[in-house]
Amino acid sequence: xxxxxxxxxxxxxxxxxxxxxxxxxxxxxxxxxxxxxxxxxxxxxxxxxxxxxxxxxxxxxxxxxxxxxxxxxxxxxxxxxxxxxxxxxxxxxxxxxxxxxxxxxxxxxxxxxxxxxxxxxxxxxxxxxxxxxxxxxxxxxxxxxxxxxxxxxxxxxxxxxxxxxxxxxxxxxxxxxxxxxxxxxxxxxxxxxxxxxxxxxxxxxxxxxxxxxxxxxxxxxxxxxxxxxxxxxxxxxxxxxxxxxxxxxxxxxxxxxxxxxxxxxxxxxxxxxxxxxxxxxxxxxxxxxxxxxxxxxxxxxxxxxxxxxxxxxxxxxxxxxxxxxxxxxxxxxxxxxxxxxxxxxxxxxxxxxxxxxxxxxxxxxxxxxxxxxxxxxxxxxxxxxxxxxxxxxxxxxxxxxxxxxxxxxxxxxxxxxxxxxxxxxxxxxxxxxxxxxxxxx
Amino acid sequence: xxxxxxxxxxxxxxxxxxxxxxxxxxxxxxxxxxxxxxxxxxxxxxxxxxxxxxxxxxxxxxxxxxxxxxxxxxxxxxxxxxxxxxxxxxxxxxxxxxxxxxxxxxxxxxxxxxxxxxxxxxxxxxxxxxxxxxxxxxxxxx
Numbered sequence: 001x002x003x004x005x006x007x008x009x010x011x012x013x014x015x016x017x018x019x020x021x022x023x024x025x026x027x028x029x030x031x032x033x034x035x036x037x038x039x040x041x042x043x044x045x046x047x048x049x050x051x052x053x054x055x056x057x058x059x060x061x062x063x064x065x066x067x068x069x070x071x072x073x074x075x076x077x078x079x080x081x082x083x084x085x086x087x088x089x090x091x092x093x094x095x096x097x098x099x100x101x102x103x104x105x106x107x108x109x110x111x112x113x114x115x116x117x118x119x120x121x122x123x124x125x126x127x128x129x130x131x132x133x134x135x136x137x138x139x140x141x142x143x144x145x146x147x148x149x150x151x152x153x154x155x156x157x158x159x160x161x162x163x164x165x166x167x168x169x170x171x172x173x174x175x176x177x178x179x180x181x182x183x184x185x186x187x188x189x190x191x192x193x194x195x196x197x198x199x200x201x202x203x204x205x206x207x208x209x210x211x212x213x214x215x216x217x218x219x220x221x222x223x224x225x226x227x228x229x230x231x232x233x234x235x236x237x238x239x240x241x242x243x244x245x246x247x248x249x250x251x252x253x254x255x256x257x258x259x260x261x262x263x264x265x266x267x268x269x270x271x272x273x274x275x276x277x278x279x280x281x282x283x284x285x286x287x288x289x290x291x292x293x294x295x296x297x298x299x300x301x302x303x304x305x306x307x308x309x310x311x312x313x314x315x316x317x318x319x320x321x322x323x324x325x326x327x328x329x330x331x332x333x334x335x336x337x338x339x340x341x342x343x344x345x346x347x348x349x350x351x352x353x354x355x356x357x358x359x360x361x362x363x364x365x366x367x368x369x370x371x372x373x374x375x376x377x378x379x380x381x382x383x384x385x386x387x388x389x390x391x392x393x394x395x396x397x398x399x400x401x402x403x404x405x406x407x408x409x410x411x412x413x414x415x416x417x418x419x420x421x422x423x424x425x426x427x428x429x430x431x432x433x434x435x436x437x438x439x440x441x
Numbered sequence: 442x443x444x445x446x447x448x449x450x451x452x453x454x455x456x457x458x459x460x461x462x463x464x465x466x467x468x469x470x471x472x473x474x475x476x477x478x479x480x481x482x483x484x485x486x487x488x489x490x491x492x493x494x495x496x497x498x499x500x501x502x503x504x505x506x507x508x509x510x511x512x513x514x515x516x517x518x519x520x521x522x523x524x525x526x527x528x529x530x531x532x533x534x535x536x537x538x539x540x541x542x543x544x545x546x547x548x549x550x551x552x553x554x555x556x557x558x559x560x561x562x563x564x565x566x567x568x569x570x571x572x573x574x575x576x577x578x579x580x581x582x583x
Contacts, residue, residue, distance in 0.1 A: 382508045415504050416452060
């Protein structure tokens with residue numbers, strides 16, 4: 001048996017669309033209970049009962065991250081708080097955070113999608129699953145945790161970091177599956193080597209799950225070679241619960257996106273018109289099975305495409321390609337979503353440096369790094385090296401507190417950073433990266 | 442004597458030091474001594490030049506971050522043990538140094554460039570110990 005829920009995973013497209021229409025109607029009725037959609041639907045005369053074809057989704061309004069921020073925290077909530085049992089939120093120190101509320105049904109539905117995803121990649125209840133990502137508000141921790149438990153494997157909620165302890169856990173308990181961000185696995189492998197161990201010989205590992213960070217197919221293959229097992233791609237975003245939105249099956253060719261739980265559209269980010277299957281555009285998603293906080297036509301800003309054709313695994317849920325970029329300026333480094341505006345906000349508060357900056361994302365010694373170059377103000381420089389060092393540390397710490405990952409800060413001469421003309425490029429991405437999976441908080 | 446040292450902020454980028462020396466050379470400014478304090482990402486070039494004001498002016502004209510810093514120039518005998526003798530006196534009097542560097546004037550004389558945390562205290566200590574400094578060798582000159 002290769003399916004978690006055969007009756008849902010191999011439905012004919014016609015049957016699947018029938019479920020989508022029913023669930024879309026239900027979702028819209030539920031959404032209308034929230035202050036935001038309630039008012040919007042009244043204004044636009046949207047009546048859920050009139051929906052009887054999936055194409056009618058195109059008549060509905062889009063929802064953006066800005067809408068979520070503008071109506072923070074409760075504007076999208078459809079239920080009284082007593083019915084809500086969990087929230088996940090982004091750090092969002094620049095603006096309002098993005099917060100998603102879940103009721104008991106939502107958490108259960110998410111756990112099931114996550115279990116289905118893991119099962120799809122080949123995880124079974126006989127596995128020992130070590131989840132090496134941060135718990136807490138980051139959805140990759142609890143999202144996987146509930147899915148592993150629902151599937152019935154033995155879960156080790158290891159959390160992120162401390163590679164020596166991770167290796168000890170793996171060896172003591174015979175870990176067979178791990179989930180981690182791809183850049184961390186390179187580091188973990190180095191620690192294996194430093195301890196004189198070989199993961200292929202000294203562990204019982206049989207499968208890897210990777211996500212939450214951009215990586216190329218080549219990086220995936222390298223990780224597979226290091227650990228001697230297959231690595232499966234995971235995709236999700238916190239607005240759509242987190243992980244468990246789309247997942248690779250044994251064929252590793254695209255990620256099945258669960259269409260009974262999400263309505264999927266790919267649109268041209270400029271015209272917002274749908275593009276044909278196979279063409280790249282922005283992924284737009286509608287929740288179909290969420291009660292506490294349904295989202296309608298949410299613009300993910302992730303650029304991908306629908307892979308045309310059937311998958312040999314027999315699942316009829318369509319596959320999306322790796323995320324190849326963003327339609328805004330957000331980037332992901334070490335699993336953290338970062339907007340250049342956040343970095344700018346930090347720098348503006350430091351009088352010793354100018355407002356010009358350049359962010360370079362690069363792979364240094366096998367690890368992805370964010371390098372932030374800032375100009376020291378001419379008049380502030382007094383020849384004191386210790387003072388410059390102190391400033392470097394101060395900027396490093398403040399950026400880390402803001403974006404939750406430590407940058408490499410470089411002070412440069414005034415005037416050496418190309419001056420911005422209008423909306424200049426502030427970010428150079430030298431990681432030859434195609435993005436995949438960004439379910440960071 | 443107290444002199445004005447010229448400090449220049451430099452990125453770790455090939456050719457920057459060359460540019461500074463070229464600019465000073467073109468302006469007819471001789472560099473008597475220099476040292477570079479560097480970290481992995483940037484460096485600070487420190488120079489003793491005959492005309493620091495002019496050096497600052499030409500470098501600023503070329504958009505460099507330049508500052509002058511007060512340092513002490515101490516002539517000392519160019520022979521083994523004279524630097525040790527100087528440092529011994531300074532440390533006995535609790536004078537803390539941020540950095541120092543030195544250059545030889547000729548076979549007989551070397552110049553020590555000293556940047557103490559408290560320049561007035563350091564000068565006072567040196568003046569007070571003038572005799573001890575001079576007894577160590579032939580011609581300490583402050």
